[in-house]
Amino acid sequence: MRSISNGKDRQLTVGIDIGSSNIRCAIGSIIPDANRVKLLGISSTPSMGFRKGSISHRNQLIEQLEKVLFEAETMADVKVNNAVLAITGNHIRCLNTQAAAALNRNRSNGVSGDRAIVETDIDQVLNLSQAISLPPDRDILHTLPQEYSVDTLKEINNPIGLTGRRLEGRVHLVTAATSAMRNIVDCVEEIGIKVNGLVFQPLASAIATLKHDEMQLGVTLAEIGSSTTDIAVYHGGAVRHSAVIPIGSGSITNDIAVMLQISIEEAESIKIKYASAKASLSSPKLEFDLQTENGDGKRSISEHELSRYVEARMQEIFHLIINEISRADIKESLTYGLVLSGGGAQLSNISALAGDLMGMRVRIGTPKHIDGITDIADLPIHSTTMGLLLWPILSNDFAQSNHISMNTFFQKLIQSFKELF
Numbered sequence: 001m002r003s004i005s006n007g008k009d010r011q012l013t014v015g016i017d018i019g020s021s022n023i024r025c026a027i028g029s030i031i032p033d034a035n036r037v038k039l040l041g042i043s044s045t046p047s048m049g050f051r052k053g054s055i056s057h058r059n060q061l062i063e064q065l066e067k068v069l070f071e072a073e074t075m076a077d078v079k080v081n082n083a084v085l086a087i088t089g090n091h092i093r094c095l096n097t098q099a100a101a102a103l104n105r106n107r108s109n110g111v112s113g114d115r116a117i118v119e120t121d122i123d124q125v126l127n128l129s130q131a132i133s134l135p136p137d138r139d140i141l142h143t144l145p146q147e148y149s150v151d152t153l154k155e156i157n158n159p160i161g162l163t164g165r166r167l168e169g170r171v172h173l174v175t176a177a178t179s180a181m182r183n184i185v186d187c188v189e190e191i192g193i194k195v196n197g198l199v200f201q202p203l204a205s206a207i208a209t210l211k212h213d214e215m216q217l218g219v220t221l222a223e224i225g226s227s228t229t230d231i232a233v234y235h236g237g238a239v240r241h242s243a244v245i246p247i248g249s250g251s252i253t254n255d256i257a258v259m260l261q262i263s264i265e266e267a268e269s270i271k272i273k274y275a276s277a278k279a280s281l282s283s284p285k286l287e288f289d290l291q292t293e294n295g296d297g298k299r300s301i302s303e304h305e306l307s308r309y310v311e312a313r314m315q316e317i318f319h320l321i322i323n324e325i326s327r328a329d330i331k332e333s334l335t336y337g338l339v340l341s342g343g344g345a346q347l348s349n350i351s352a353l354a355g356d357l358m359g360m361r362v363r364i365g366t367p368k369h370i371d372g373i374t375d376i377a378d379l380p381i382h383s384t385t386m387g388l389l390l391w392p393i394l395s396n397d398f399a400q401s402n403h404i405s406m407n408t409f410f411q412k413l414i415q416s417f418k419e420l421f
Contacts, residue, residue, distance in 0.1 A: 013037055014083035015388025016065070016188065021226035021250065021343065023047050025068045026377065027076040028370065028389040037389045039372040041076025043068050052227040052246070053089015055183050066191050082194040084388045085184060087141070088201040088228050091177035094242045096146070096329050099128035100168040114163045117150065122159065125169040126398045134175060141181070141198060142174035143399040146238040157237065172239045174200050197391070201225070202232035202242060204387030205341045207394050209365030210234065218334035220325050221365065223384065224344025226250040229317055233328040241328035245320045249344030252313045259309055260290055260301065270306070277314045277350040279307040311353065318357045337361030341383035
């Protein structure tokens with residue numbers, strides 16, 4: 001039997017996506033100088049002890065984490081020691097803010113004047129942007145630069161080397177409940193894995209599925225999970241708005257279970273096989289039988305009747321997505337419309353319904369920049385996990401730019417506030 005490699009001969013990247021329905025783990029190898037990753041192993045297991053972004057049973061969750069990690073390590077033939085985690089939940093809050101710093105205070109000759117901008121100036125502005133008033137039970141998860149201004153010059157992506165007296169930066173901040181972050185990190189570290197960072201789910205999915213032009217000209221990424229739908233609106237190459245909608249595809253399963261008086265497991269199977277997000281595209285003549293407890297009294301229902309209930313729930317979700325897009329801090333229209341990812345994006349005819357309701361381009365997002373995912377992990381349901389593999393090499397998150405452990409991250413955050421005040 002082959003011994004499992006410790007992975008030290010190559011640079012590994014590991015992502016763990018803990019959802020309400022499933023837990024997924026992926027292991028990849030970073031391809032040098034290519035900004036790409038080669039998939040080595042992936043596994044999935046039903047989620048237990050976790051619901052709507054919160055831990056409901058710690059020991060059950062740890063058992064499932066051990067299982068999914070072992071299966072991924074076995075497939076990849078490596079032993080991993082660290083990982084990046086996805087996070088979502090109703091506790092996530094997002095906002096846009098800005099900060100500015102003078103560029104002429106440290107001149108050695110004491111003479112005020114313009115000077116070229118260096119990396120430390122950008123770091124100072126981004127640090128100042130984090131100096132916002134937060135409740136004691138919340139911390140900053142992401143600090144994502146949007147654009148910079150140098151004196152009267154606006155909408156600058158990278159100000160290094162430019163000359164000026166005042167540098168201003170606009171950023172998108174993602175905050176989360178400290179206890180929620182700590183608890184999920186503690187569970188993963190319980191199985192011997194060091195957590196290099198937490199990533200808000202739609203940001204991970206966006207890295208894996210969106211193109212540069214889409215982010216530049218305007219697009220919304222909607223990650224439809226089991227219990228939540230996560231939104232990230234991009235324009236000008238940066239995140240302009242993000243949010244968590246507390247409804248996901250699991251609500252459709254529950255609706256089917258209640259309507260047909262069947263189990264959740266059977267309802268999920270029926271949803272996958274027969275449901276259409278747009279009822280007019282399903283047949284009223286095609287019927288399927290429903291199981292009964294005592295084996296008699298056969299029942300049946302048409303695909304069209306089933307899809308009417310599914311469409312009603314999906315319309316609710318898309319109207320909530322429209323509301324979140326309207327809250328984005330942009331004036332221009334989103335040229336590339338909407339990209340759907342997550343397990344809910346695999347519902348039949350979902351892009352047709354979304355296009356009709358929202359009046360914009362809609363496509364299903366599938367992972368990119370990953371070698372070896374064909375027929376293995378190239379579905380929308382894998383978008384977040386594949387994005388976690390790419391996060392260390394493609395993200396521009398200032399808050400976690402050093403890829404440090406979360407414990408160190410919290411300590412550094414506290415220290416930075418002490419230095420500011």
